Amino acid sequence: MLPRSSSRPPVVFHWIPFFGSAAAYGKDPIEFFTKCREKYGNVFTFILLGRRITVTLGPQGNDFVLGGKHTVLAAEDVYAPLTNPIFGKDVVYDCPNESLMEQKRFVKVSLTVDKFRSYIGMIDDEVSEFLDHDPSFRIYQMNDINEWGSFFVLNTLSEITILTAARTLQGSEIRNNMNKGFAQLYSDLDHGFTPLHWMFQNLPLASYRKRDAAHAKMSEFYQQILRDRRASQSGHEEDDVMSSLMKQHYRDGRPLRDHEIAHILIALLMAGQHTSSSSISWAMLHIADRPDIQEALYEEQVKFFGTPDGGLRDVVYEEIRQLPVLDAAIRETLRMHPPIHSIMRKARSDIPVPPTLGAPSEDNVYVVPKGDIVLASPIISQVDPQTWQDARTWEPTRWYDADGVAAQANKQYEEGVKVDFGFGLVSKGTVSPYLPFGAGRHRCIGEQFAYVQVSMIIIALIRKLEFRLEEEFPQPDFSVDEFEIYVYLAIATMSSSLPAVFVLV
Numbered sequence: 169m170l171p172r173s174s175s176r177p178p179v180v181f182h183w184i185p186f187f188g189s190a191a192a193y194g195k196d197p198i199e200f201f202t203k204c205r206e207k208y209g210n211v212f213t214f215i216l217l218g219r220r221i222t223v224t225l226g227p228q229g230n231d232f233v234l235g236g237k238h239t240v241l242a243a244e245d246v247y248a249p250l251t252n253p254i255f256g257k258d259v260v261y262d263c264p265n266e267s268l269m270e271q272k273r274f275v276k277v278s279l280t281v282d283k284f285r286s287y288i289g290m291i292d293d294e295v296s297e298f299l300d301h302d303p304s305f306r307i308y309q310m311n312d313i314n315e316w317g318s319f320f321v322l323n324t325l326s327e328i329t330i331l332t333a334a335r336t337l338q339g340s341e342i343r344n345n346m347n348k349g350f351a352q353l354y355s356d357l358d359h360g361f362t363p364l365h366w367m368f369q370n371l372p373l374a375s376y377r378k379r380d381a382a383h384a385k386m387s388e389f390y391q392q393i394l395r396d397r398r399a400s401q402s403g404h405e406e407d408d409v410m411s412s413l414m415k416q417h418y419r420d421g422r423p424l425r426d427h428e429i430a431h432i433l434i435a436l437l438m439a440g441q442h443t444s445s446s447s448i449s450w451a452m453l454h455i456a457d458r459p460d461i462q463e464a465l466y467e468e469q470v471k472f473f474g475t476p477d478g479g480l481r482d483v484v485y486e487e488i489r490q491l492p493v494l495d496a497a498i499r500e501t502l503r504m505h506p507p508i509h510s511i512m513r514k515a516r517s518d519i520p521v522p523p524t525l526g527a528p529s530e531d532n533v534y535v536v537p538k539g540d541i542v543l544a545s546p547i548i549s550q551v552d553p554q555t556w557q558d559a560r561t562w563e564p565t566r567w568y569d570a571d572g573v574a575a576q577a578n579k580q581y582e583e584g585v586k587v588d589f590g591f592g593l594v595s596k597g598t599v600s601p602y603l604p605f606g607a608g609r610h611r612c613i614g615e616q617f618a619y620v621q622v623s624m625i626i627i628a629l630i631r632k633l634e635f636r637l638e639e640e641f642p643q644p645d646f647s648v649d650e651f652e653i654y655v656y657l658a659i660a661t662m663s664s665s666l667p668a669v670f671v672l673v
């Protein structure tokens with residue numbers, strides 16, 4: 169029977185009209201969405217500082233937002249106020265969506281398998297250099313075997329993340345300036361990446377002035393590198409994303425202008441930093457909390473890379489993808505802690521919600537009114553007990569047969585629809601309970617790079633150190649930075665079958 173009438177989705181109850189549910193959503197969006205789902209179903213609207221946000225949950229809800237047509241559900245209408253002052257003019261959400269699609273293609277073709285092969289060694293070197301010099305790793309530097317040291321998880325892993333991204337993606341000039349002025353520019357820019365800056369594009373506050381000054385300086389810094397590279401007579405070509413972008417053309421034949429190249433590189437830096445560093449931080453916290461998985465990870469290294477003299481040889485890119493325990497640990501971390509919990513678009517017209525996702529009654533459908541922000545939160549389906557056994561437990565072993573997990577999940581959804589489990593396992597559908605990298609038109613282009621970066625940093629760390637937590641595992645409260653993790657230099661307490669008792673560099 170065709171629905172005869174339509175109504176707006178239910179609005180979440182709130183006491184203060186303009187403020188709405190800002191406090192509950194800001195404090196813990198996962199708990200907020202879970203409670204709202206129990207009360208209102210998969211489709212509901214909440215008020216966030218005067219804005220109407222309509223949430224659509226579950227695999228069908230993910231599909232509604234991520235698979236929506238761009239002409240109807242636009243990302244730039246939501247994200248631009250936050251990102252344009254940071255990324256800059258004429259890129260990402262400050263240009264027509266077709267140009268963004270071309271820019272994403274430029275970056276994708278810059279990230280070839282050859283590049284990933286060379287990145288492995290660079291990331292390994294960066295982690296080693298960091299451990300050799302950072303004061304938290306004094307025991308390591310002094311070769312103080314059987315001593316425990318400690319470090320702050322997010323601070324340390326953020327630093328390692330940005331150093332490795334600078335060395336690989338961003339190029340040698342940026343890496344060499346990392347310990348000079350560049351890190352401060354990054355930090356000023358990063359402080360402009362907050363909900364306040366999203367709500368209000370310009371306020372007379374220091375953080376806004378610093379953000380704009382940092383953007384101008386950073387943009388000029390990249391553009392000077394471009395000019396220097398062109399003027400250089402050496403004929404030597406850097407093997408990085410910048411040099412690849414310098415050779416690309418839009419479909420109409422126009423080459424990228426210098427400021428566009430600069431701004432794409434700034435966008436990549438910002439898009440990859442928090443996502444990767446929070447993923448590595450959560451992974452290390454879980455690994456420190458689970459000695460059995462830590463040992464399995466180490467044994468996997470010995471099994472695949474052990475040498476007759478008891479050492480461990482260098483990793484090769486192709487091999488990284490064949491390490492089941494590491495792969496499972498990363499997948500499981502991204503299941504429970506996907507760094508982006510809210511994916512948003514703006515409705516450019518009234519949009520009917522498919523009744524299978526949610527409807528007030530058999531002869532009535534919900535319609536999202538034009539102007540609403542529409543929000544998908546894949547984490548809700550990623551921790552849904554109806555899909556995952558022990559959904560709130562970090563259990564990498566559930567992924568050991570990843571093809572099996574995907575096949576099982578595929579059975580749950582419409583015939584022909586494939587579940588996207590990331591890392592190119594199956595085709596890229598938008599109906600899925602597991603979408604840490606998003607899906608559809610705005611899907612992440614950094615996934616392959618992130619996989620190399622996250623894997624290699626974990627490998628480099630677990631080869632050299634043992635980890636344990638001194639305190640209770642922190643609840644996901646969106647601030648793990650205060651948390652300390654303990655490192656142990658010796659691997660002696662791990663498996664007795666290991667050929668090497670101590671693994672030192």
Ligand code: HEM
Nearest residue numbers: 436439440443444447508604605606610611612613614618
């Ligand atoms: C888009 C997640 C790392 C660059 C996205 C989206 C997600 C995501 C969920 C979709 C956003 C949306 O639909 O609105 C992640 C995770 C990462 C990661 C979990 C690491 C663990 C990176 C890295 C880079 C990057 C390292 C750059 C090298 C981008 C870009 C987009 C994107 C350019 C496209 C935005 C668009 O088309 O609107 N990412 N990301 N990401 N990501 Fe990532």
